[in-house]
Amino acid sequence: MSEITALNRVAIGDIIRRTAAKNPDKTAVVSGEKRLTYKDFNDDCNRFAHYLLDLGLQKGDSVATICGNSWQFLVSIFGIAKAGLIWVPINPGVSFNEKVYILSEVQAKVLLADEVFIKGKKEEFSAICPELIVIGEGALEAEKFENTLQSNHTAEPEVNIGDRDIAQIMFTSGTTGTPKGVLINHQAVFIASLANIIEAGMVKEDIATLIMPVFHCAQHALVASFFHLGSTLVIIPGYDPEAFMKTVEKEKITWMFGLPIMYRAFLYHPSFKKYNLSSLRYCLYAMAPMDRNTLEKGIKELGCDFALGSGQTEMYPATCVFKPEDQLRKSGPYWGVASLITDIAIMDEKGSLLGKKEVGEIVHRGPNVMDGYLNNPEETNRARQFGWHHTGDLGYLDEDGLLMFVDRKKDMIKTGGENVASIQVEQVLISYPKVLNAVAVGLPHERWVEAVTAFVVLKPGETATKEDILAYCKEHLGSFQVPKEVVIVPELPLTTTGKIQKHILRDKYQSLYSNNLV
Structure with a gap:
């Protein structure tokens, strides 16, 4: 890279190099019994970056991932950044067709995936991506992620990276149509992660959880924040x-x-x-x-x-x-x-x-x-x-x-000429002592246009009737905000990041009030 570019650049991969230089022996990642120091982690990130570059990948090429949280996944994320390539995280929970759409849309050159997420579909994925790397015990020997870390080439890759170069393409959930690829540059991630340190009172001595999926922007931003500081991340699977x-x-x-x-x-x-x-x-x-x-x-x-x-x-x-x-x-x-x-x-x-x-x-x-x-x-x-x-x-x-x-x-419920904020109803439902989780949606109704409808999951071992829950709502909500119906369900449809998929409930219960003028 040119001296000028190296002098003043803002790049995600540099976070790891700087922290490793200051805290080489500090534990960066804990995953079960495995512990990686910052030196180990930086070396592995560099090895993976060189592996990708040795494949012939060039600036602007995309590397996609279909992974759950693991130390290997973290190495790959920051290795991709160090190589100046574009990381495309794919939510493992989306359909096979959506995965194929994303891979085709970004023209991914490499796919890194947990074996469990591509089982039975390896041939299909290999047909789309020239290179397939697999994490997991069931991976074929030639595909194993560990093969990418065999090199002794641990020096920092010499890649020209600009602060406005695209670092990531993250796809929105696509609940209302084709998912959109969000273009995110190095500067956006770098600066947001620094701001988080101040806003959330993070310190170098922190030992932080890694529970939420790293393919999601929130957890990824926090990972970058803690790596800036030299804190320790503990991966908690499931x-x-x-x-x-x-x-x-x-x-x-x-x-x-x-x-x-x-x-x-x-x-x-x-x-x-x-x-x-x-x-x-x-x-x-x-x-x-x-x-x-x-x-x-x-x-x-x-x-x-x-x-x-x-x-x-x-x-x-x-x-x-x-x-x-x-x-x-x-x-x-x-x-x-x-x-x-x-x-x-x-x-x-x-x-x-x-x-x-x-x-x-x-x-x-x-x-x-x-x-x-x-x-x-x-x-x-x-x-x-x-x-x-x-x-x-x-x-x-x-x-x-x-x-x-x-x-x-899109979630505002318009009922009987009034606007009802679904979140306001949900806060009351969740505050009921026996409720574990709840959501409110508007469903078609002949009289009300949209009827406020509650879907509720009770806490383990608790019992409650819909009448109990409605009585509680009547104490804490205006009359037009009270649900017309409460449906007690064993679970709610969730994304892998924990968001309730309201569109699934709307589709499934579309005709709930077909013969009901409540």
């Missing part, structure tokens, strides 16, 4: 509340990131008091609101800070933070204040910025905004109308300037 508590006690974990339902699962677990969780000092949650009962219990029982982080793939997270000092001071679906690098405003349909307490679309500006959607200039232009990034979320700024989330535009 999520079993008791196994999680054992790991916290064993590894003395200080910092965790999870879904509200994960916190509820271990805070209310029968074995909760058996484990020493006193090492925990910071608990970040995302994707869904935290009910006040769980929040109060968590703060009291764990004695640590709780915070909510928000963002989206198109605006690398976090864009705003609902901070510890506001958690119990403010009540409702708050997203908090803008991060250090983000401007937040509320905009009407005509592009005018609104004042406090006026509801409109949440819009952002900042160095962490996407470069655009892959091969989709129309959607790119729509997302950046009037010089701001449009989130598709509705909200308002309260009297103190804190952002209050109202609803996704």
Whole structure:
């Protein structure tokens, strides 16, 4: 690389080199009994980068992954970045056809996958990608990931990387159509990850969880943040509340990131008091609101800070933070204040910025905004109308300037001439002591146009009738907000990142009210 480029560049892969130089013997990653120091991790990242470059890959080429969390996956992510290539993480939970679509759309030169996710489809994937690398015991010898780390070539790859070069293409969930590829440059990830360190009070001594999938932007951004610092990441495969508590006690974990339902699962677990969780000092949650009962219990029982982080793939997270000092001071679906690098405003349909307490679309500006959607200039232009990034979320700024989330535009329920925010109904449902998880959607209704409908999962061992839940809702909601029906289900359809797939419920229960004028 040229001396000038090396002098002032901003590149994701450099995070690992710098930290390894300062903390070579510090543990970077814990995965079961395996422990990698920063020197080991940096060396493996460089080996993988050289392996890709020796295949003949060049700047602008894409390397796709279909992986769950593992030390191998982390090595590959930062090895791809060091090689100046484009990482394309594919959610293992999407359909085979969607995986094929993504691989074709980015013209992936290499596919790295967990054996379990491509079992029975290797020939099909090999036909799309020239090179297939497999993680797992069932991998053929020639395909094994370990083969990529056999070289002694551990020097930093000499690759010319610009801060605005595309580093990642992350595809949106595609719940309403063809998934869109979000183009993210090195600068966006680098700066967002630095801001997170300050916003979430991270320190070098932290030992942090790696529970949420790294193919998702939120967990990836946090991984980069902790690697900047030289902290330790503990990979926790799957999520079993008791196994999680054992790991916290064993590894003395200080910092965790999870879904509200994960916190509820271990805070209310029968074995909760058996484990020493006193090492925990910071608990970040995302994707869904935290009910006040769980929040109060968590703060009291764990004695640590709780915070909510928000963002989206198109605006690398976090864009705003609902901070510890506001958690119990403010009540409702708050997203908090803008991060250090983000401007937040509320905009009407005509592009005018609104004042406090006026509801409109949440819009952002900042160095962490996407470069655009892959091969989709129309959607790119729509997302950046009037010089701001449009989130598709509705909200308002309260009297103190804190952002209050109202609803996704598409999730607002229009019933009997009134607008009902689904999240407001969901917060009440989740606060019912016997409810583990819940969601509210609008379903077609002859009288109400859309009927507010609740789908509820009860906590293990608990019993409740729909009448019990409706009575509780009537105490805490306006009459037009109370669900017309409560459906108690064993589980809710979730994405691998824990988001409830409302479209599946809407499709499945489309005719629930066909012969009902409730």
